[in-house]
Amino acid sequence: MTSPLTQLRKFVAPEIIFGDGARHAAGNYVTTFGAEKVLLVSDPGVLLAGWVTDIEAKLLEANIAVERFTAVSPNPRVDEIMAGAEIYRETGCKAIVAIGGGSPMDCAKGIGIVTAHGGHILDFEGVDTIRVPIPPLIFIPSTAGTSADISQFAIISDQQRRMKFSIISKAVVPDVSLIDPEVTMTMSPYLTACTGVDALVHAIEAFVSTGSGPLTDTHALEAMRLISSHLEALVANPTDGELRAQVMLGSMQAGLAFSNAILGAVHAMSHSLGGFLDLPTVCATLCC
Numbered sequence: 001m002t003s004p005l006t007q008l009r010k011f012v013a014p015e016i017i018f019g020d021g022a023r024h025a026a027g028n029y030v031t032t033f034g035a036e037k038v039l040l041v042s043d044p045g046v047l048l049a050g051w052v053t054d055i056e057a058k059l060l061e062a063n064i065a066v067e068r069f070t071a072v073s074p075n076p077r078v079d080e081i082m083a084g085a086e087i088y089r090e091t092g093c094k095a096i097v098a099i100g101g102g103s104p105m106d107c108a109k110g111i112g113i114v115t116a117h118g119g120h121i122l123d124f125e126g127v128d129t130i131r132v133p134i135p136p137l138i139f140i141p142s143t144a145g146t147s148a149d150i151s152q153f154a155i156i157s158d159q160q161r162r163m164k165f166s167i168i169s170k171a172v173v174p175d176v177s178l179i180d181p182e183v184t185m186t187m188s189p190y191l192t193a194c195t196g197v198d199a200l201v202h203a204i205e206a207f208v209s210t211g212s213g214p215l216t217d218t219h220a221l222e223a224m225r226l227i228s229s230h231l232e233a234l235v236a237n238p239t240d241g242e243l244r245a246q247v248m249l250g251s252m253q254a255g256l257a258f259s260n261a262i263l264g265a266v267h268a269m270s271h272s273l274g275g276f277l278d279l280p281t282v283c284a285t286l287c288c
Contacts, residue, residue, distance in 0.1 A: 027062030145195025147255025
């Protein structure tokens with residue numbers, strides 16, 4: 001009889017670059033993938049904060065052409081994914097760079113799926129429905145919370161059914177995650193607190209999950225330690241770069257844990273509530 005330590009386990013993760021200025025590596029990775037033009041996916045809030053322009057400038061410096069798609073709602077919607085995929089195809093993009101929270105990154109995953117397969121994003125609801133490789137994904141998270149830059153999940157809002165549905169596959173794990181604490185400096189204290197609690201819940205749910213094990217528990221426990229030790233101080237001192245880095249590191253660790261151990265009842269309820277009321281996952285999780 002096997003012990004928990006010797007049971008077979010799978011662990012998937014992107015290539016991760018962590019630290020201040022990590023976002024500046026986007027151009028290098030796009031070049032490595034051989035893409036001369038990218039679709040830059042984000043949302044109006046991140047655009048207003050200046051990060052879209054910041055990343056676009058770095059890509060242009062690397063002689064990479066950029067097509068923007070920033071029409072992403074707080075819950076990425078089916079029609080937004082289809083519109084983004086059409087822009088990707090029409091403009092000849094060869095890779096996707098996303099900067100933002102979970103919504104732009106999940107939207108980018110959906111765009112990649114549709115451009116690779118054709119058809120409609122609704123065709124891919126469920127587990128392991130992706131049949132061919134999707135375009136390279138290079139993600140830059142702007143919040144320390146969702147961990148969509150780490151995970152093998154894409155959560156999409158279907159407005160017709162008033163629900164969120166999941167696409168689960170290691171094929172949607174980004175190729176590269178550029179985790180740059182500097183990008184979170186434009187978050188308000190309130191958003192910092194909300195996303196930080198979401199990350200803490202990720203870690204707790206992963207640790208108590210029936211799919212947890214030695215490969216995930218270490219990340220979950222370290223995430224709990226980092227977030228619980230630094231989040232309150234960060235909310236009180238939102239310009240402290242070291243505190244930002246500690247919470248961002250905790251969010252990353254939580255993402256590695258839950259992406260592989262799977263989440264539990266809290267997020268199951270939050271997706272149902274969030275889909276029905278069109279709430280962002282973070283808000284729905286806090287309600288639950």
